[in-house]
Amino acid sequence: MAHVQRMSTTMIKTLRDDPADAETASHKLLVRAGYVRRTSAGVWTWLPLGKKVLDNVSRVVREEMDAIGGQEVLLPALLPKEPYEASGRWEEYGDLLFRLKDRKGADYLLGPTHEEIFTLTVKDQCTSYKDLPVILYQIQTKYRDEARPRSGVLRGREFQMKDSYSFDTTDEGLAESYRLHREAYTRIFERLGLDYRVVSAVSGAMGGSASEEFLAPAGAGEDTFVDCPACDYAANTEAVTAVVAPADPSGHGPVEELDTPDTPTIETLAAHLGVPASATLKNLLVKVDGEITAVGVPGDREVDLGKLGEHLAPAVVELVTAEDFVGRPDLVRGYVGPQGLGVRYIADPRVAPGTAWVTGANKADTHARNVVCGRDFEVDQYLDVVVVEPGDPCPRCGAGLEIGRAIEIGHIFQLGRKYADAFGLDVLGQQGKPVRVTMGSYGIGVSRAVAALAEQTHDESGLCWPREVAPADVHIVAAGKAVQTELALELAEKLGAAGVRVLVDDRAGVSPGVKFTDAELIGVPTILVVGRGAASGVVELKDRRTGTREELPVDEALTLLA
Numbered sequence: 001m002a003h004v005q006r007m008s009t010t011m012i013k014t015l016r017d018d019p020a021d022a023e024t025a026s027h028k029l030l031v032r033a034g035y036v037r038r039t040s041a042g043v044w045t046w047l048p049l050g051k052k053v054l055d056n057v058s059r060v061v062r063e064e065m066d067a068i069g070g071q072e073v074l075l076p077a078l079l080p081k082e083p084y085e086a087s088g089r090w091e092e093y094g095d096l097l098f099r100l101k102d103r104k105g106a107d108y109l110l111g112p113t114h115e116e117i118f119t120l121t122v123k124d125q126c127t128s129y130k131d132l133p134v135i136l137y138q139i140q141t142k143y144r145d146e147a148r149p150r151s152g153v154l155r156g157r158e159f160q161m162k163d164s165y166s167f168d169t170t171d172e173g174l175a176e177s178y179r180l181h182r183e184a185y186t187r188i189f190e191r192l193g194l195d196y197r198v199v200s201a202v203s204g205a206m207g208g209s210a211s212e213e214f215l216a217p218a219g220a221g222e223d224t225f226v227d228c229p230a231c232d233y234a235a236n237t238e239a240v241t242a243v244v245a246p247a248d249p250s251g252h253g254p255v256e257e258l259d260t261p262d263t264p265t266i267e268t269l270a271a272h273l274g275v276p277a278s279a280t281l282k283n284l285l286v287k288v289d290g291e292i293t294a295v296g297v298p299g300d301r302e303v304d305l306g307k308l309g310e311h312l313a314p315a316v317v318e319l320v321t322a323e324d325f326v327g328r329p330d331l332v333r334g335y336v337g338p339q340g341l342g343v344r345y346i347a348d349p350r351v352a353p354g355t356a357w358v359t360g361a362n363k364a365d366t367h368a369r370n371v372v373c374g375r376d377f378e379v380d381q382y383l384d385v386v387v388v389e390p391g392d393p394c395p396r397c398g399a400g401l402e403i404g405r406a407i408e409i410g411h412i413f414q415l416g417r418k419y420a421d422a423f424g425l426d427v428l429g430q431q432g433k434p435v436r437v438t439m440g441s442y443g444i445g446v447s448r449a450v451a452a453l454a455e456q457t458h459d460e461s462g463l464c465w466p467r468e469v470a471p472a473d474v475h476i477v478a479a480g481k482a483v484q485t486e487l488a489l490e491l492a493e494k495l496g497a498a499g500v501r502v503l504v505d506d507r508a509g510v511s512p513g514v515k516f517t518d519a520e521l522i523g524v525p526t527i528l529v530v531g532r533g534a535a536s537g538v539v540e541l542k543d544r545r546t547g548t549r550e551e552l553p554v555d556e557a558l559t560l561l562a
């Protein structure tokens with residue numbers, strides 16, 4: 001009975017109550033329905049049901065990656081420091097990296113993403129333009145010491161990611177590899193049954209230019225995106241450009257550079273806040289005792305507020321969210337970082353509202369006044385804007401924008417030659433001369449996708465999986481005595497033999513009521529109840545999602561399901 005799983009012998013322990021610390025539906029339900037268990041903060045054990053769903057997601061990802069010619073490999077998670085030093089990320093990643101030493105004292109890290117090692121792999125394996133293009137991928141465990149691991153497997157410190165990397169000799173080749181990935185991602189998320197949007201994104205710590213995110217709209221998401229109802233414009237608010245640019249740039253004078261040690265540069269802020277102004281400090285807005293102020297962190301907006309809080313005690317430190325800026329255009333104007341350098345526009349409360357100040361890492365102890373996005377900086381490459389309100393004009397067509405929350409489930413980047421430059425990745429070109437390779441990198445949160453699906457598809461009774469990812473096709477409930485259990489097992493065997501994946505609740509001494517509740521909670525798409533009608537050969541079929549029930553003879557049920 002290869003496709004049959006009996007609840008009497010499977011480790012499935014459902015819980016009546018939500019875990020105390022759980023805030024999101026996916027966290028509550030995946031724990032309660034026995035899919036995952038917390039091992040430590042942001043570190044999760046996948047139990048039998050959960051592992052099945054995780055494997056189903058992986059299978060879909062794998063099939064679609066193979067379909068675009070991706071070659072699956074498996075790189076280590078335990079990595080030497082040196083390549084990450086060469087790329088600069090040993091420093092850049094700061095506290096996000098899990099670092100460790102071996103017995104000889106050599107530095108290692110647990111891989112957060114693998115651009116460096118893939119670049120080295122290709123450098124080792126590919127010597128000629130004839131070896132390219134190549135797309136390599138893996139489905140592997142990643143480690144990031146997230147500042148706020150929460151929401152269950154939605155944001156883990158250990159999590160499963162599909163990461164792939166493309167290697168091409170030409171820009172056109174890279175564009176094609178990127179297009180292939182974009183299409184593969186579209187197919188993957190459609191097959192998984194996720195509601196998603198493709199939006200423009202910033203490229204964050206990865207560097208590089210073109211980048212899009214796949215976002216799954218959900219209240220539990222940590223990303224905010226704008227969506228234009230009138231055209232196809234959609235962007236992470238981190239990437240919105242025109243919205244924040246002053247309506248009339250001509251009203252602003254030329255950029256004035258100010259030597260302003262007493263205004264909030266990163267360094268002066270660091271000093272002001274009592275945070276060591278080390279090289280890794282740059283670009284973060286936080287609220288200190290309710291006042292928005294800037295301090296620095298590496299990479300994106302994540303910071304270990306606990307640690308920061310210790311420095312700042314007794315001040316109360318909170319992370320600023322986009323909502324904090326709604327209706328406060330006087331506070332923050334945006335965030336531009338040509339070539340990945342962060343520059344934050346801050347309107348200092350001490351200057352006239354609407355006057356943009358720049359504080360940032362581009363020039364120490366210098367601020368600029370009258371900066372206009374797009375005029376004074378390349379804004380299209382790397383722009384993080386937090387001032388956007390519903391109804392703001394779409395930068396493409398002018399219609400009122402809608403704003404929503406979403407979960408980042410995938411991210412695709414055209415990296416360009418950043419890593420090839422760092423590691424001298426060349427192949428012999430057609431003319432016999434070395435050609436520098438250009439790269440793309442592409443991620444899917446495999447474990448996060450499980451949580452995103454749970455967020456989008458659950459109802460008040462429990463999980464409600466799309467068939468492709470569900471841990472089984474049919475959940476047979478033996479509701480009664482031995483007669484019912486016997487028939488339930490017989491049906492399970494027949495369906496299993498026909499290739500239908502069956503979970504059968506054959507537990508003795510468990511009331512039908514508890515079994516029904518568990519079936520709803522576990523969320524298999526079809527529930528087949530073997531109850532009172534069993535003696536006369538009648539069973540009940542229930543569609544988990546719609547709640548539709550139907551009584552029918554056993555044979556008909558079998559034909560329908562097999």
Ligand code: ATP
Nearest residue numbers: 146154155156159161408409410411443444445448
């Ligand atoms: P986020 O903005 O949510 O922190 P990210 O932009 O840092 O994600 P990427 O570096 O783009 O993540 O990684 C590729 C994918 O891996 C993401 O799109 C996301 O789906 C997934 N992912 C990233 N961090 C986590 C995490 N801590 N837990 C689970 N999945 C994650």
Ligand code: MG
Nearest residue numbers: 144146300302
């Ligand atoms: Mg992140």
Ligand code: MG
Nearest residue numbers: 204223408411
């Ligand atoms: Mg992100």
Ligand code: MG
Nearest residue numbers: 204408410411
């Ligand atoms: Mg990302």
